Amino acid sequence: QVRLQESGPGLVKPSQKLSLTCTVSAGSITAVGYFWSWIRQPPGKGLEWMGAIGNDGSIYYGPSLKSRTSIARDTSKNQFTLQLSSVTPEDTAVYYCARDEALVVREKSQGSWGQGIQVTVSS
Numbered sequence: 380q381v382r383l384q385e386s387g388p389g390l391v392k393p394s395q396k397l398s399l400t401c402t403v404s405a406g407s408i409t410a411v412g413y414f415w416s417w418i419r420q421p422p423g424k425g426l427e428w429m430g431a432i433g434n435d436g437s438i439y440y441g442p443s444l445k446s447r448t449s450i451a452r453d454t455s456k457n458q459f460t461l462q463l464s465s466v467t468p469e470d471t472a473v474y475y476c477a478r479d480e481a482l483v484v485r486e487k488s489q490g491s492w493g494q495g496i497q498v499t500v501s502s
């Protein structure tokens with residue numbers, strides 16, 4: 380069964396760039412038929428799909444964060460990454476990576492998820 384694990388700094392200062400990595404095991408990020416997503420959940424709010432990368436490397440972004448988000452992958456390490464620029468305290472959230480057959484992931488019942496990583500934006 381595929382496993383996903385988020386990693387990165389838990390604290391980022393305002394105006395800086397947030398960078399996270401999702402390491403995948405027991406499954407390849409180039410496997411046909413899957414999308415690899417980043418989703419976040421701010422405190423007291425619902426899940427927000429940020430974007431995804433397909434098995435062929437195609438990249439898709441959600442509309443609300445598109446201008447600040449960058450998703451990439453390293454197939455040699457079986458990892459994909461998230462960068463969010465110009466962060467503010469409103470970007471404080473638990474960030475998840477996930478795999479699903481659907482492009483957009485909105486519920487934890489969809490696909491396979493990492494455990495999530497808390498990222499706080501504060502000076």
